[in-house]
């Protein structure tokens with residue numbers, strides 16, 4: 001497995017728990033990013049929703065996330081600002097990673113719950129880990145809706161993740177939250193660096209103050225970035241593997257059909273399935289999906305990975 005962290009102790013903790021907490025920004029940098037966020041808000045095009053892409057969904061979104069902003073120039077500006085501030089520190093911790101998505105995540109006083117999820121797959125997770133650096137710009141705690149994680153849940157669920165692919169955890173979200181979720185309470189400027197496959201969540205902000213954080217998603221420099229797409233209007237058991245880059249995400253959002261011009265590397269059959277809470281608990285103690293010869297369920301993903309991998313190497 002390719003190393004994620006330069007420091008061996010951090011690497012071991014990250015492999016064990018799926019996340020680590022580290023000092024990241026100083027007080028001045030935190031203030032500078034907060035000021036930038038509010039000064040640039042007038043450039044924001046407002047929040048996109050499923051209806052803007054003519055996608056039917058009952059999902060009600062109450063948080064602001066740059067990724068779903070209607071103005072792609074604003075997304076680019078935010079990306080430049082955040083990467084500029086973060087990349088000098090990234091090199092202190094991570095072993096050769098490049099950024100692909102940058103977000104401000106704001107929860108106002110009245111809501112902002114981010115449902116239980118795993119971030120999408122952004123590269124071949126059998127070879128490496130992709131990470132999110134999550135850095136609050138205010139002290140974050142359970143009350144204002146800090147990040148919560150299921151420790152050790154990385155690479156054990158959702159081997160095939162993308163916006164249109166139903167998660168096997170969809171039907172047991174509230175049970176996982178009640179039984180397994182742990183809040184990571186942290187100071188402004190500290191960062192939680194998490195494996196994108198870790199199961200995570202954040203509750204509504206129940207304070208009078210603002211909860212503002214930054215997320216920067218990175219993948220190993222040498223890896224191709226991939227995106228799994230399922231065309232629900234065509235075949236609900238066929239996944240296309242797209243070869244993408246950071247520019248793809250500037251105009252992309254969770255409900256948008258990727259353009260036909262984006263290169264397709266491969267496609268494979270994948271039947272979404274449901275997991276029970278008992279299966280969830282058992283799997284938390286079993287081998288990860290990237291550990292060799294340890295594929296239990298779903299076995300079906302094994303053969304396509306071999307194919308996708310050979311294409312990626314040659315791509």
Ligand SMILES: O=C(O)CCC(=O)C(=O)O
Nearest residue numbers: 105114132134202213215
């Ligand atoms: O900021 C939050 O509350 C949620 C963050 C999150 O889900 C993520 O970084 O993937």
